Amino acid sequence: MLIIPIKEGENIDRPLKRFKRKFDKTGAKRQLQTRKQFNKPSVVRRAQVQKAQYIQRLRDAEDI
Template sequence: MLIIPIKEGENIDRALKRYKRKFDKTGTRRQLQSRKEFLKPSVTNRALIQKAQYVQKLRDQEQI
């Protein structure tokens, strides 16, 4: 559970912005998304390999 202390006289929008930033940094959103449905380990590994290939292709193009 995230707790955001609100300072006296602080705008609620600013506190909400701090909450959202903290929420993203903790990885809660990614964790909830991953728990929504089960992905087989082979599918996860394939996605990691495809990402690595894409990054490598970008680095190769940058060197040319």
């Protein structure tokens, strides 16, 4: 659980911004999305390989 202290007389926007930043850093949203549906390890590995190939193609095109 995230605890965000609110200072006396502070506008609600600043603590909300701090909460969003902390929430993003924890990776909770990403973890919830991955747990929503099971992916086979072979599918995950294949997606990683495809992403690596795409990045390599971009780097190669940049060098040319």
